[in-house]
Amino acid sequence: MSNPPGEGPKPLVLVVDDYQDAREMYAEYLEFSGFRVAEAKNGAEALDKAFELLPDVILMDLSLPVIDGWEATRRLKSDERTKTIPVVALTGHALTGQPGGAQDAGCDSFVIKPCLPDALVEEVKRMLAGRKTLPAR
Template sequence: MVSILIVEDNELSRDMLSRRLRRRGFDVLTAADAEIGMDIAHRERPSIILMDMSLPRIDGWEATRRLKANELTRAIPIIALTAHAMAGDRESALGAGCDDYDTKPVELPRLLAKIERLLGTA
């Protein structure tokens, strides 16, 4: 089964997205901050990570850099999720090591297409 780790500090957003993905048949893991998310990623090795970029303490940019620098988690695709849709944000996310980028609020069909493409299940 495909497992998705959602790293999102907003409880409502995290719960809503996890419910929608579970209804689509995914096994969903959640983390409220980057430290917990990185720990889960190392321990569980999810199929893909949805990373909020505006996290407290360690932000999503730094968490992504750390995950991509670690041999155990380097190959896990990461999709940056951000409410910031400013010029250059996509390039910054890709530069930090994210494999794709999506904006919030999440449009589920668009996000699912990105997940399927990254996992080779499209």
């Protein structure tokens, strides 16, 4: 499917979650909302795909096997190729200390799961809008 004249390619979102059902639900809803989607099931796979695909936004579960989301985000933010890609932390652990920890790891935003798909799409759009207007960190 081609894009309308004057429009570039649809933004690419990398969805990283070890739970297949959650990953597929978010991916399906993002695709329905007009995004291209790539998926990863652990932190190591997320790093490989991020370096290969250079997505526009990354949705990163923090509790992941192989390499956790905290460390994966630190590595993404310390690499020249990926440091400006917005990372939205996703977690089911609603602990009060985690938003600060997520920011310390380099996350640009924080969403507590379960979240409504509409809320997630709005956060992705917010990150894309910010990426266009904010200078690289």
